[in-house]
Amino acid sequence: MKVLFVTSEIHPLVKTGGLGDVSHALPLALRQAGVDVRVLVPGYPSVMARLGKATALCTLEALSPIWSPARLLEAQLEDTGLPLWVVDCPSLYDRPGGPYQTPDGRDWEDNALRFGFLCHVGAWLSNTPAPLSWSPDVVHCNDWQAGLVPALLRHRQGPFVPSVITIHNLAFQGNFDPLWVTRLGLPMDSFHLQGLEFYGRLSFLKAGINYADRITTVSPRYAREIQTPELGCGLDGLLRHRSADLVGILNGIDDSWNPAHDPALPAAFDDRRLAAGKRRNKAVLQGECGLAKDPDVPLLGLVSRLTYQKGIDLLLEALPVLMAQPLQLAVLGSGEAVMESRLREAASAYPGRVGVTLDFDEPLSHRIIAGSDLFLMPSRFEPCGLAQMYAMRYGTPPVVRETGGLADTVVDCTDDALRERKATGFTFHNATPDDLAAAVQRALATYGNRTGWRLLQKTGMRRDFSWKRAAADYVGIYRALSGTT
Numbered sequence: 001m002k003v004l005f006v007t008s009e010i011h012p013l014v015k016t017g018g019l020g021d022v023s024h025a026l027p028l029a030l031r032q033a034g035v036d037v038r039v040l041v042p043g044y045p046s047v048m049a050r051l052g053k054a055t056a057l058c059t060l061e062a063l064s065p066i067w068s069p070a071r072l073l074e075a076q077l078e079d080t081g082l083p084l085w086v087v088d089c090p091s092l093y094d095r096p097g098g099p100y101q102t103p104d105g106r107d108w109e110d111n112a113l114r115f116g117f118l119c120h121v122g123a124w125l126s127n128t129p130a131p132l133s134w135s136p137d138v139v140h141c142n143d144w145q146a147g148l149v150p151a152l153l154r155h156r157q158g159p160f161v162p163s164v165i166t167i168h169n170l171a172f173q174g175n176f177d178p179l180w181v182t183r184l185g186l187p188m189d190s191f192h193l194q195g196l197e198f199y200g201r202l203s204f205l206k207a208g209i210n211y212a213d214r215i216t217t218v219s220p221r222y223a224r225e226i227q228t229p230e231l232g233c234g235l236d237g238l239l240r241h242r243s244a245d246l247v248g249i250l251n252g253i254d255d256s257w258n259p260a261h262d263p264a265l266p267a268a269f270d271d272r273r274l275a276a277g278k279r280r281n282k283a284v285l286q287g288e289c290g291l292a293k294d295p296d297v298p299l300l301g302l303v304s305r306l307t308y309q310k311g312i313d314l315l316l317e318a319l320p321v322l323m324a325q326p327l328q329l330a331v332l333g334s335g336e337a338v339m340e341s342r343l344r345e346a347a348s349a350y351p352g353r354v355g356v357t358l359d360f361d362e363p364l365s366h367r368i369i370a371g372s373d374l375f376l377m378p379s380r381f382e383p384c385g386l387a388q389m390y391a392m393r394y395g396t397p398p399v400v401r402e403t404g405g406l407a408d409t410v411v412d413c414t415d416d417a418l419r420e421r422k423a424t425g426f427t428f429h430n431a432t433p434d435d436l437a438a439a440v441q442r443a444l445a446t447y448g449n450r451t452g453w454r455l456l457q458k459t460g461m462r463r464d465f466s467w468k469r470a471a472a473d474y475v476g477i478y479r480a481l482s483g484t485t
């Protein structure tokens with residue numbers, strides 16, 4: 001079974017959120033399951049800088065003159081040997097800033113072209129007969145950035161391989177001016193309600209949902225939620241229409257997130273050697289985040305993109321109530337300017353008790369998840385969420401809103417659930433500061449009960465969140481689509 005995995009992020013070369021983690025871990029798990037997988041990514045500077053030995057497979061100018069010069073490079077992902085196919089097109093990707101935004105946080109104006117080209121390369125490699133000696137049995141597209149691949153395949157003359165699209169977040173849709181339809185080589189007669197059109201714009205994600213053979217998303221609960229007007233982001237009708245082809249497969253987490261051998265941590269620990277390791281990580285974290293050194297005060301951690309989705313405003317509004325009791329808060333995040341400045345204000349309002357780092361810092365994210373007592377994820381919606389699973393693995397029970405993958409992965413700590421060794425964290429229902437504060441309150445009460453707390457931590461640490469199960473589900477889909485074993 002050969003799969004081309006098309007993605008705009010792959011950890012550790014480029015990551016803005018969970019997609020980067022998934023695009024690293026899932027292909028590795030697929031390889032373990034016997035799949036010959038190649039990951040197709042754009043050649044951003046951070047990717048090109050860490051490619052190591054790369055071979056040029058072919059030039060890509062023939063695909064269209066507007067993005068020349070361009071080449072397809074073959075390399076391997078460091079430390080894993082995972083085959084990478086990199087689209088080296090300096091005019092589109094060789095620039096400062098992030099994969100989607102300028103250094104000052106605006107979307108790149110030519111994103112339609114940048115990711116349209118990625119899609120063209122993905123579709124070209126999925127043509128039959130194949131242009132190169134290696135050709136996929138299935139093309140697996142991720143998020144809007146790869147959403148045009150199924151549409152480009154469907155609109156070409158001749159046979160092509162089946163496609164899967166995975167929705168990692170329905171809120172990001174890649175909607176652009178309709179003039180891009182023809183510029184990107186798509187027929188204008190596909191620009192209609194049942195095709196590429198979404199409220200008068202060309203929608204990459206809608207194109208993917210419409211034309212892919214299968215649609216997956218990253219948790220069973222989110223697969224149901226996106227079929228409702230509340231969380232369907234305007235695409236719920238189409239998703240209901242395609243519900244027979246839509247499935248939720250829960251993400252896993254990989255072994256690079258393991259407190260027993262995590263190079264970012266000052267002290268290793270596991271579920272049998274827990275107390276001393278957690279204590280040491282907490283002390284170092286308190287120092288690093290400018291918090292008072294106190295082993296006993298409950299320390300709440302948060303690592304997140306700072307957006308409305310993540311419910312950061314709920315936390316900010318709950319802060320006066322929360323800070324009325326002895327606790328500390330360590331925040332790591334970057335995102336919307338308003339939230340960054342409100343968090344800065346919170347840090348100065350509670351010196352030594354609220355530590356805020358406004359940055360994207362992978363090693364610090366590990367230390368916060370390891371050194372905190374509780375981990376906060378008050379998301380308004382959450383397709384899967386990885387950080388709550390990392391937190392459980394690191395003995396840091398999460399407090400989460402009951403939505404999407406958070407609801408699918410965290411078992412609320414009722415007395416019965418704790419006794420039956422099922423409880424792993426605390427959930428709350430409504431996206432309000434009061435409900436969040438009440439859940440933290442419950443968590444603090446349990447924290448005061450040493451035996452109960454240890455049980456809660458250990459139950460979370462022992463949960464199986466491995467990628468093996470998810471990879472098997474994806475392989476099942478690939479087999480059904482391609483008839484290949």
Ligand code: ADP
Binds near residue numbers: 359360
């Ligand atoms: P999303 O994909 O919506 O951002 P997830 O929980 O699925 O949310 O994945 C987020 C990933 O990004 C996690 O690995 C988390 O630790 C990481 N992350 C988020 N913000 C930061 C940050 N500021 N610094 C380092 N890692 C971060």
